[in-house]
Structures are given as structure tokens and as C-alpha cells.
Amino acid sequence: MKDVRLLADPFNPGQLVGPFTNAHPGLGGVCTFVGEVRGDDGVEALELTHYEPLTLAGMDALADAALARFDLMGILIAHRVGEMRAGEPIVLVSAAARHRRSAIQAVDFAMDHLKSDAWFWKREKRGGQWHWIDPRPEDHADLARWTS
């Protein structure tokens, strides 16, 4: 099962992961990563811009790549867009597999790609001013691990 979503409104991770898990009877395990908007450095808000024709298609291709690369029963990729506040979930990846390491590695893989190789533009509001955020050097290094 492949489930890829762009979400304009706040979401509850459990309400996505529960049905995703139940959709895979016989699974050995589900690994889930939920990223939230960090509340550091006086960040008042975070905004994610996307470009519909590329962003969703890119996430779908990423899900396909994970399904092809790891021994999965299914993958769920959900990403918020729009304006968010600290503590709100921004991204969720769940992978269901017969064996744990396939699920864990698929989540690691998908998160690295979402972080610095997906069509999102992120900016933070601090002191009433918006600032564009670039991927960290570590994010590029993390991504490079998979190009082998």
C-alpha cells in the first residue's frame, strides 16, 4: 500500500498510523517518524510553500523508490504545507514490513530525501520577520549516504 498526502491542515499522527498499520495484516513491524515544528530560537511560526505539480509527484516518486529499494509491505508519507506553529506535526513517514530493519531503513531513507530533496520551501518567523531556511550541511551529507 502506498499512501502519499500533502496536508493543508493540522493532523494527528495516530489517526494516520492506526489505519495504515491495520491495512497490513501479517506485518512484522511498523516504523514511524513524526517530525514536529521545533520551538527554538524564538520561532513564532513556520511556513512551508510547495509547488503542487512537482511536490506531490516528487513525494509519490520517493514512495516508489522506497518500495523498490526496501522489502516493504507499504509506505505512508504525509507532509504539511502552509503556516504552522511550534509543536505541530509537519511530516510523518510510516513503513510497514515483515522485518524491522527494512521498515527502519525505509523511514531513514524517506526522511533524508524529504529533508533536502523534496519540493518544499521553508521559512520561519522570528521577531515578526520571515527568514528563509536552507538545509543544513548534515542534511546533504545524510542524503548522500543513499547514492550508492
Place this chain on the structure above:
Amino acid sequence: MKDVRLLADPFNPGQLVGPFTNAHPGLGGVCTFVGEVRGDDGVEALELTHYEPLTLAGMDALADAALARFDLMGILIAHRVGEMRAGEPIVLVSAAARHRRSAIQAVDFAMDHLKSDAWFWKREKRGGQWHWIDPRPEDHADLARWTS
């Protein structure tokens, strides 16, 4: 926050992960692995035996090792004991961190240790007969990755 539990009764992963997540305001992400009893090979039931004086203490030491090794805000390790049926959650590890890879790696680390280096004895019932289960060679190889 360190939360380590041996559970004699079925549990709902969401009811553990929700409060664990909420206990870490300011987190960047939570990675969770939930292992379930697989329904393959005509397995009718699975039983996990533990030895109280070692099992819980060993899980607690594993949580401490993960907290020392990775940059975490908290870790939750919960493991079922007793008799279970296919589809029931058997193990849950959640790690909360400011950055995603610490959380993902901590879950990978903890799962590898729970799988072949924790005080549990597992047997499966097939065709009305109980059979003891040994760790797979892959499980030992996975564990060896962390001894560096």
C-alpha cells in the same frame, strides 16, 4: 525521560506514544517502531517468557545506553510478555530527539538489542505444539554493528 515497561497484557501503541510525545515539548521528532506477532507459517500463538530480576533491569540498562549514545530527549521501551496471538503488538520503542537521525538510530539500536540481547525466551505454537525460537543469524549481525 526514560520509560521502560514489561507488559503482561495487550497494549495500544498510540496510547503509549501519544503521552510520550507530549512529555517532550520542543522536540524535533519522534521515531517509533512497533513490532507485531507475525501470522506466518501457521503460527497459532507465541509465548514470551522473561526472568523478572534480569529482564526489566536489562531493558533499563539498554535505555540508559541509548540515552548515553544518542542525542535524545527521551526513550520509551515497552515489551510484552506472556502468550500472544498474530497481530498483537509485542514490542514498542520510541525515541524523541531534537534531530531526526538521533531518534531513528536510537530506535534501530534498541531494537537490535531487544531482538537478540535481552532476557526473553520465545516459543511459537504450530499444529498444537510449542517450538522454541532462536535469533536469526541476521539478528546477531545487526547487533554486531553497534560494537564499535
Place this chain on the structure above:
Amino acid sequence: MGVKLVFLGRLADLTGVAEREVSAPLDWSTLLDALQGELGGWLASDKVKLAVNGTLLADKMALQANDGDEVALLPPVSGG
């Protein structure tokens, strides 16, 4: 109807708009002429990519857009 330009991320800050209509046909040199004042070095930078009707151009200098096409100007991404 012309060509619709879509400015993403910080490029929209520089132009002050998210979208703009320009006359067709549009190629790389006419795009440069139209936007270099506002976008400066960004447009020519390797970091900015172009997509025509949702398809990324491998070589943005090969841009050829006609009436009704949508051209997206894509600065470096950041997500997660």
C-alpha cells in the same frame, strides 16, 4: 493568454508576487531580459531550476514556452 510565471520561495519575495503573466513565446533570453532586474544573479545561478507545466528542465537554457504554458522558477528547496 501568454505564459504564466510562478515564483517559489525567496524568488517570490524578490518579485513581490507569486505569479506573473508574460507574453509568449518565452525562451531563456527573453526570460532573462524580463527578470534579471528583479532576480539578479539568482536566475542564472545553477541553484535555480525551471519547470514547464510541471516538468523540470534538465537544461534551463533550453526553455521554450508558449501561450498557456506555466513556467515555475524554483530556488533551492528545504523541507522536513
Place this chain on the structure above:
Amino acid sequence: MGVKLVFLGRLADLTGVAEREVSAPLDWSTLLDALQGELGGWLASDKVKLAVNGTLLADKMALQANDGDEVALLPPVSGG
């Protein structure tokens, strides 16, 4: 009161009981005498470990248990 032996995993299948009381004091050779018939090669195998009152013995041949002690016989684990 003697020493309580606790048999884990498949060792409990071999003895047919989860626990048994033996007389104190108990050391490695008296344990071997008491159980070798039931546990065969398992007891001496490197794979079987001993814990006294919840503390694992680095060298099981150094076993020394007295009245009221609990000795657990631990075959190879499997979990997850």
C-alpha cells in the same frame, strides 16, 4: 530452606518444572551432579548462563549459593 533453582526457556521443558528447591550450599559440581541427567550437555555449554539473586555470573563454575539464594539457569535468549 535451601536454594531455589529457576529454569528458563527450553531448560524448563527438559526438567518439566519452572522451579525446584535443592539443598544448600550449592556449587558448580553439586549443580552438575543434580541436573546433568535432565539437562545433559546444556548445563556445561557456553550458551547457558547462571544468575544468582538476579546477578549474572561471569564464570558459572564459580557458583556459590547458600540458603535462600535463587539460582537462574538461562539458555540463549530470543526476543523482539
